[in-house]
Ligand SMILES: Cc1cc2nc3c(=O)[nH]c(=O)nc-3n(C[C@H](O)[C@H](O)[C@H](O)COP(=O)(O)OP(=O)(O)OC[C@H]3O[C@@H](n4cnc5c(N)ncnc54)[C@H](O)[C@@H]3O)c2cc1C
């Protein structure tokens with residue numbers, strides 16, 4: 001299929017395919033080295049990184065729910081210094097762009113993280129704004145346009161790399177958030193992060209998750225994610241990375257038709273650790289069947 | 305860091321039957337690859353063949369035979385109940401082998417198993433080629449039926465306890481452990497069972513100055529060390545049960561936090 005190309009580019013990041021991984025579901029990539037052909041992966045978005053190491057939430061951290069799962073990992077990670085010193089040198093050998101997902105307790109921390117990660121082997125930073133704003137009452141940065149905009153500005157000021165803003169779906173108006181992100185200077189929009197949910201054990205009358213609430217992901221969220229991508233596509237010019245319940249190439253194509261320039265695969269990595277290869281191969285087949293040669297030909301082509 | 309080689313394998317169900325009164329099933333799967341290379345204590349992530357079950361379920365490798373693996377599981381929830389409907393000849397996909405197994409380095413091993421925790425010790429007993437003893441406990445004689453059959457001829461001595469005294473010694477394994485330790489010069493204890501029981505056994509092992517390894521269970525999504533669903537605090541810092549375990553030296557994981 002030599003005349004068929006899945007290659008694409010987002011904010012100057014050259015990618016072998018539009019298929020990326022969703023932060024927190026692919027570790028640092030190396031955990032999947034037995035399964036994934038890194039030449040087929042557009043970019044590896046590594047796990048949420050914070051300034052200081054974090055041990056995450058106590059108690060049960062995941063549970064399966066109908067067509068999905070809830071998680072409350074609580075951003076366990078070794079911290080940005082350990083990432084730069086130990087992990088990045090180890091994973092750069094895969095020759096696949098590395099995007100670091102970052103979380104801060106304050107607006108300033110996002111800037112500090114962005115600055116520390118402005119190094120040659122990091123392709124971009126992705127801002128996770130679904131975490132609580134410690135200084136201002138603990139409400140997530142990503143549910144309110146002003147605090148989200150300040151986070152974006154803080155990151156932009158401190159790095160020359162593209163800044164990706166990952167939108168939270170737990171808002172009333174996703175379009176307003178996307179427009180605010182564009183105005184604040186974000187280079188790329190990714191969406192969606194997990195939807196807040198919970199599960200209860202009726203025998204013990206206790207919440208299943210240690211943190212009581214958790215983030216819903218998997219096929220259950222796909223229709224919501226797809227709708228949000230489509231709405232955002234109509235409202236902003238920025239490139240979009242679509243995600244939420246992508247389990248196969250058909251799902252990926254839906255997101256691209258709705259306007260996503262690239263897609264990220266999350267929960268599906270747990271179900272089928274070689275799913276990235278399969279989606280790549282099936283996207284090629286799809287293009288061939290449709291007599292297309294370039295994956296970009298389907299982006300935003302929804303006929304509504 | 306080199307990670308152990310993991311594989312996705314389509315296996316074929318050779319045998320699938322209820323072996324225990326309390327919803328315990330045995331699943332014998334041909335995986336068409338050398339299963340003898342798997343270590344006692346390693347596990348698989350099994351995909352329940354039903355579009356409705358999303359995540360794989362972790363199950364210990366109870367035994368191996370050429371290219372076949374034996375899994376022993378209890379149907380307790382949505383996934384394992386659905387698994388009982390799998391028929392002989394069906395294909396089941398597994399991710400294997402996962403985690404690190406037991407460290408066999410010792411002279412006189414004592415295995416301690418409680419309930420379903422008795423299952424993964426079968427392969428361990430076989431690897432010790434008859435030199436291990438097992439102290440195993442269940443609720444009652446009916447539940448002890450499959451373990452008695454499975455451990456016929458693979459150990460030096462089998463010591464049985466039941467909670468109600470309907471077979472063997474009455475009470476929990478940990479209650480009888482001091483007496484068992486008094487009789488022979490064991491130099492390592494391998495324990496698998498409910499966490500509370502493993503903690504008691506580990507405590508007794510510590511008092512007797514005997515090395516002890518435990519096999520932990522945590523909810524898992526990936527099984528590969530990526531999602532951090534299964535991390536625990538240890539004396540060596542944070543560890544992933546799926547990748548760094550499930551077998552740990554007891555004193556590294558059971559300490560006063
Ligand atoms: C390393 C390891 C080895 C195991 N070996 C065995 C074995 O040999 N035989 C056996 O019967 N069971 C074993 N278990 C437990 C088994 O994985 C659970 O009983 C099973 O996942 C329950 O799934 P379910 O859908 O039936 O239950 P549900 O309650 O419907 O499951 C809901 C969710 O909880 C998780 N879950 C529930 N209970 C447990 C548990 N005890 N441990 C881990 N996850 C759980 C499930 O994976 C699922 O994500 C093992 C667990 C681990 C971690």
Ligand SMILES: Cc1cc2nc3c(=O)[nH]c(=O)nc-3n(C[C@H](O)[C@H](O)[C@H](O)COP(=O)(O)O)c2cc1C
Pocket residue numbers: 022023024025047048049071073075101127128166192193194216217218219221243244245246264265266267268531
């Ligand atoms: C276990 C787990 C951990 C996650 N960790 C992060 C994280 O650290 N940062 C982040 O921005 N999103 C995180 N996410 C959200 C995913 O990146 C993704 O946005 C979401 O799961 C939707 O995609 P999916 O349905 O394909 O999984 C996590 C999701 C899961 C399931």
Ligand code: FES
Pocket residue numbers: 523524525526527528529530531532533534535544545546547
């Ligand atoms: S199950 Fe994913 S890290 Fe252990």
